[in-house]
Amino acid sequence: MLVRHLWDKQRDWDDPLLPKELLQAWVDWEEELHDLKDITMPRAYVPDELDQSSTSREIHVFSDASEQAYGSVAYLRTETSQGKVYLSFLLARSRVAPKRLHSMPRLELCAAVTGAQLSKLLERELTMKVDKTTLWTDSTTVLTWLQSESCRFKVFVGTRVAEIQELTDLKVWRYVDSASNPADDITRGKTLKDLAEPNRWSQGPSFLLHNQDKWPVKPTSVKVDASELRKSVFCGVSSVVSGPAAPEASQYETWKELLEATAETLHGAAGMSGERTSQAYQDAETLIIRKAQQDSFPDELRLLKAGKPIPSNSRLLTLSPELDKTNDLIRVGGRLRRAEELDQAMVYPVVMDPGHATTKLLIQDYDQRLCHPGPERVFAEIRRTYWILRGREAVRRYQHTCTECQRWKARPNVPKMADLPAARLRLFQPAFYSTGMDCFGPFMVKVGRRTEKRWGIIFKCLTTRAVHLDLLTSIDADSFLMALRRFIARRGTPAELLSDQGTNFREQRESCVKHLPNCLRNCNNS
Structure with a gap:
């Protein structure tokens, strides 16, 4: 802590003129070192004459934090078959609080992390059998955080809650009041004279010498700190659909199946009495394409319907898109307006997104009807009606996964020649x-x-x-x-x-x- 205060003063490393208050604190700490020889800790956890086979052992880890430091301390509680309890000091770990100021719940959470790491270390290193491990903290906020999912909190709290949940079982965490918490000595500090005498730090908290019904319990009224919760963000898309909705293209394997399902949706049970007309299938195809464009180009479709230009960063900007008011479809504008001999669908092809499921079914249908030719042939045939963005790449990507295309493009294996007679x-x-x-x-x-x-x-x-x-x-x-x-x-x-x-x-x-x-x-x- 003295070193951290020196950092705050912004002094050079070889500056002999130290601040008076820090110099006096250093002198006081140095004078205490003469009492270090009086500090003793028993090496044995229990008396030698105790029968080890009939005892139960528990590890209790306490954690606490302040604005200056935080840490944790562990004790071994040994109880005999006659009910006699022995407490012994195991291990402690202390940390100086970060230079950046944090709230007390965050510092208490950092102390709980050291407690979880300490319990995992003792579980791995102790050779004796331990029946139970209990972790204590005097922060009700930390206990509330540990009972929630880590993804609900901000990064600082979420990562530490996830680490504690991974290292320990949440059922072993309990509440202890600050007056009974021995880890409070880490944050407040003790002189060597105080540590040389019998004290709570070396001998453990007194309530562990009694039965569990006398141990501290969590208060009923707990204040929840909502400042560390992530802000909820709405990720949905709201849209208004007029008329019957087309089925999802991703649920069908071929274009014909999607077309049949859409035609049945449009005409309902009335269309089952006889064969559907060509107009019914044209309406179904228009509905499928319109839904695909609503999924892929919602902003462009909305602006074109309002008669406004599309944004400058739109993917359709170079295509001079136009809205077909008859079917509410986005079509490519071009320079073939005066070509009277050409079909209107060829002059103004419909724009499609290459990543949409409908586009993939269209490419599959054209590829099968053309008997799996090269990508240029399929692309040229699709371009008569539809303008797929990056169409060649989309066709090649599909044919790369098509089994029939790969079979027709495969080259025969040259057999290995036999030995000369x-x-x-x-x-x-x-x-x-x-x-x-x-x-x-x-x-x-x-x-x-x-x-x-x-x-x-x-x-x-x-x-x-x-x-x-x-x-x-x-x-x-x-x-x-x-x-x-x-x-x-x-x-x-x-x-x-x-x-x-x-x-x-x-x-x-x-x-x-x-x-x-x-x-x-x-x-x-x-």
């Missing part, structure tokens, strides 16, 4: 050691005055990728055998020959093996 890896063998063959065609050729078919056959070295081409007069086995003989005569006999299951290949397998023993193997690979 042994025939492709004959590195130290001659060309056409491993050969693959296949036929191709037919080709039309002129023979005299007639036209005949001819086929080609390809022999390919699987290692060096060399190619041998030949001509077949027909696609039968005999033509193939002649081509094979010409190939062997020119290129040499292959160690293995691979082909598909062509008819001309398959019918002559036995013949091939017979003519080329141990040198030719026909693998029927498709």
Whole structure:
């Protein structure tokens, strides 16, 4: 407290000329230090001869505050089976009051915070079993605050009430009068001579030596401090709706469901007798769009109805909005007024908010009807009737979450290629050691005055990728055998020959093996 008073004097740290009153207070405190040797505290909480197994232990934490300081003190109350009570000092915690002036209820609340922290510390650090913990305060205002929700109060009180409610159970808080509160010694102070003698600070309050029926009780009349309550703020929107109200768009999954529900709302049970007309659905669509605009642009709609310009910070300012007096809809003004061939809805599209649920259902309906094309296609089709603010972004955002759009835009996964077969890896063998063959065609050729078919056959070295081409007069086995003989005569006999299951290949397998023993193997690979 002396240091805090020095701060208030605004003096330099090395100024030797201290104020007389602070210098005298320092001298008085220094002279008291000679009595410090007389201060003793018993180390044991209870006598050694006491039977610990038949006792019950309670922790009592007292808190108090003043304009100068605040703090809390804890005592251990031990009661034997015969009813004898022992009180012992456990722990104390004191704080200097903040330099900024606070009300007494706020300082009492700060003291209660130290008491809650002290009880939590003792609960964690004490190794002995404690049956019950009780916290005491002489402020009825603090007790009233603790029984309320922290969000009701201002920031200073609300944060501390929330901390106390988190650290302690609200049922353990009790009231104690100031005369019986030992934490009052923290705020008022005591000299070392007073502390050396038997006193309430070291031995605990006397009422804890008696039964609970003699303990202090909370007064019946409690004054509630309403200055710390938050001011209530009205966050609603008042609007006047004429005629039937359209259903909430967020409750429906598709545009058609919303349209059907709105049409039924407009015509009631009378519309259930037969099929609804196109005019009924047009009225329902107009009602849905009008409600969406009332939710998204209430100020602009009100000013346009009154014939006044919209504010300069409006999102619709660059669109030159106009009010369609027939349907009370906000439409985009433009430069196409003289286009007689265009539809009026295309010349003056209806303005929509991209974040409204109705707009999302509209984008979904257009996307499904157009079979999930790109965003530009959907946006261009919507623009024929509706002008959605940041429309491209809204369409892209929807298509990013649409399962069908993602499926159509997905790219196929390229399969991993298998290992090369042994025939492709004959590195130290001659060309056409491993050969693959296949036929191709037919080709039309002129023979005299007639036209005949001819086929080609390809022999390919699987290692060096060399190619041998030949001509077949027909696609039968005999033509193939002649081509094979010409190939062997020119290129040499292959160690293995691979082909598909062509008819001309398959019918002559036995013949091939017979003519080329141990040198030719026909693998029927498709």
